[in-house]
Amino acid sequence: MGIPDLTGVTTLLLDADGTLFPSEEPAFVASAVVTRDFARQFGLTGDFSPENLRRTTTGRNFRTTARTLAERQGIRLDADELEAWVEREKIEVTAYLGQVLRPRPDVMAALAALRRRYRLAVVSSSALTRLAACFTASGLDPLLPAEYRFSAEDSLPVPTSKPDPAVYRLALTRLGVAPHQALALEDSATGAASAVAAGIPTAGLVQFVPAGEQTERVGLLRQAGTAWVRRSWEELASDLAGETARVGM
Known part of the structure; x- marks a missing residue:
């Protein structure tokens, strides 16, 4: 080609x-912390390790990932609650990337x-x-x-x-x-x-x-x-x- x-x-x-x-790698280190807390909050099961999240969700933002994880297990998210999780993930990942890049x-x-x-x-x-x-x-x-x-x-x-x-x-x-x-x-x-x-x-x-x-x-x-x-x-x-x-x- x-x-x-x-x-x-x-x-x-x-x-x-x-x-x-x-x-990508450092972002998912920070994002996985929030994703695991999100999963515990809603009783979601799965592999929420940084490596698995990187391999399966690269190119998507946390809002899309969180909504997809919830929908796969029949959980309907309140829009305001989802936005609160999105904001937390953004703050924590942004701070971490600013330190390590x-x-x-x-x-x-x-x-x-x-x-x-x-x-x-x-x-x-x-x-x-x-x-x-x-x-x-x-x-x-x-x-x-x-x-x-x-x-x-x-x-x-x-x-x-x-x-x-x-x-x-x-x-x-x-x-x-x-x-x-x-x-x-x-x-x-x-x-x-x-x-x-x-x-x-x-x-x-x-x-x-x-x-x-x-x-x-x-x-x-x-x-x-x-x-x-x-x-x-x-x-x-x-x-x-x-x-x-x-x-x-």
């Missing part, structure tokens, strides 16, 4: 968690190079407050300012989560670009499905996916409709700079 013609692409729409920074020189170098050629924006399922903490901790604020961040949790009239394409469609509208003028970058099949459903050409990046899961993730990203997949920001930036014509993974 080769790299498609990107001649008309002016804008890169970047997923955040697991794509711009290795936040660090700048990644390779990511910063790639984004700085790409910014000279493309407009960069962020399209995420995560809340804007969580994104703000992650971007500050990762040193990405100068490269991806707040006005170019779109959240399925906060930017839409009704909160949703990927794979719903609504947040990608919102980003296209706000930025004034057609789907073919953008390229989405995603690390998960859920996120890729969201971008593809919005009609946006999509690339996969598995740099921050655990090494033992990368081959499987590449296959899932392909199934979700990604045009090609790369294992590092360096490779991807080289592709988009037109320096290589490597065949997709």
